[in-house]
Amino acid sequence: MAKYALIMRGTDESNAAMMADITALMAATHQFIEDMMKADVLIAAEGLDDPAQGAVVDFSGEAPVVTDGPYGETKELFGGYFLIDVATKQDAIGWAKRVPAVRGAKIEVRRVAGEDELPPGVETDNNI
Template sequence: MRFMVIVKASKESEAGTLPSQELLEAMGKYNEELVNAGIMLAGEGLQPSSKGARVRFSGDQRIVIDGPFAETKELVAGYWLWQVASKEEAIEWVKRCPNPMPGTEAEIEIRQVFEADDFGEEFTPELRAQEERLRAQAAEWQQKR
């Protein structure tokens, strides 16, 4: 099972405050544990929403909204993508994580990623083949970069 583990933003992360060397070292050690356990597929921190944008879909219209965005508690500061056996295993790993926002109350959200079989009959053999082809092509492009 794959899970996206989402680090929620704080006022500090949205203000562009960078993590301390101590936190970077602690997170580096934690990420090393995740890699050594064979569960970390990806993980990155995100720039503040002031450097981002949203695109709102309204019928055929596309409306671009530049950051920053007001509701800090709803924003994402970073993420991991993990391959684990269960939600319970993901929870246990998150409980071992250093506080991503030292000195404040922080929150990490765990969300299971949809797999092909989750979509049922609507995900036809043709759509499955297309998905596999696109994943292989994306991986190939990443190797070339």
């Protein structure tokens, strides 16, 4: 088994479409979560707050620079994620195809790397 993050990515347009029918979308999302729980693949599911409430810490200069949201140069923003544990990438993609989403939204599928995949010689503190 492997962990995968299904990362919800939206644009201003898809986010507006989502808000237009939020009640139906939330009902579909709750059913999707129940389906994942019944299949015993769901580890976590969280939505993220409005980007205007966030900040970015940029390390491109000598000192980190903090910028408050919203982020005008960004075309897509993460809206939340599902963390699942499935046998294959294809299984993760199968679940991603079932995420209740509006036209224009995207679901990014990313495997979560394990501690055993660190480069040789790198020590970790298991208390983190």
